[in-house]
């Protein structure tokens with residue numbers, strides 16, 4: 513079986529985890545601080561605030577916007593539910609806007625019609641490891657005085673026109689869940705250049721407590737542990753090299769899959785450094801098999817694949833019927849992407865033979 517993702521931790525992680533175990537300090541301390549300091553450069557920001565997950569990082573980011581009832585955030589319906597769950601948790605009303613079929617991110621040309629006097633944030637999701645169209649999104653946000661919170665949970669180290677994701681908008685949110693390009697098992701990070709926001713994110717992360725029992729506002733316990741930080745630090749040191757391996761695998765897949773009718777390989781857009789969290793193809797009507805048939809045929813041949821995501825969030829009853837989710841418009845691109853997309857293994861531990869096998873099986877099935 514060739515798995516869709518793989519976690520490999522080495523001697524450096526073991527060493528650092530042991531150091532934590534022997535120190536007796538398990539709750540957030542020096543190691544978390546060290547993890548934050550090492551992470552900030554990947555987003556190109558001055559500050560990085562660790563959290564217990566990508567979801568809680570997003571909740572913190574939305575909370576510091578001080579949303580009032582009725583205040584809206586605009587985001588994509590073609591994302592992991594955490595983007596929306598976090599916004600709802602922080603009191604936002606969520607307005608969905610359709611995406612593009614080349615980068616799977618928010619379609620900036622639809623934003624002007626979607627924003628209004630209640631819009632407080634635009635939340636682009638850098639899906640699969642490629643940046644959304646940030647120059648266009650930032651231009652609309654800035655001309656309307658709206659904040660941008662980047663969901664960079666799938667895009668550690670990705671950039672657009674030389675700017676790292678997570679450092680372009682007011683805040684960026686990252687995840688270190690098991691399958692992400694950097695993992696701590698569970699974990700997250702908020703990045704920002706705003707020192708006041710960073711201070712407030714830190715406060716809210718730990719019950720709103722400035723010093724022992726000095727509470728400034730009601731907060732949470734969203735802290736990361738020292739053990740998790742110890743697993744994350746060595747991976748940051750090797751992130752660039754691992755991303756290069758993902759890119760090499762992606763290039764080989766794209767070359768090998770060229771010309772197969774009905775199979776659209778990922779578009780590497782000009783100026784965007786894709787970090788290939790997922791290598792996602794589209795299976796269109798011209799294909800010999802539809803997407804679901806291809807997924808099960810590949811799995812029968814021992815090739816793990818995934819569908820991210822099988823439905824637009826706008827189509828789930830729990831969101832469609834939610835009083836704070838606005839989905840009045842049809843979103844044709846998100847809907848067709850949900851029918852067409854599937855992800856193939858691209859992780860750094862694929863061997864050259866693994867890639868050859870993936871290509872051979874797809875050629876046999878669709879060529």
Ligand SMILES: *Cc1c(COP(=O)(O)O)cnc(C)c1O
Nearest residue numbers: 565566567592594595665687689
């Ligand atoms: C993984 C992910 C999250 C949530 O991160 P967790 O660490 O699982 O809470 C949010 N948004 C997107 C796009 C993700 O892929």
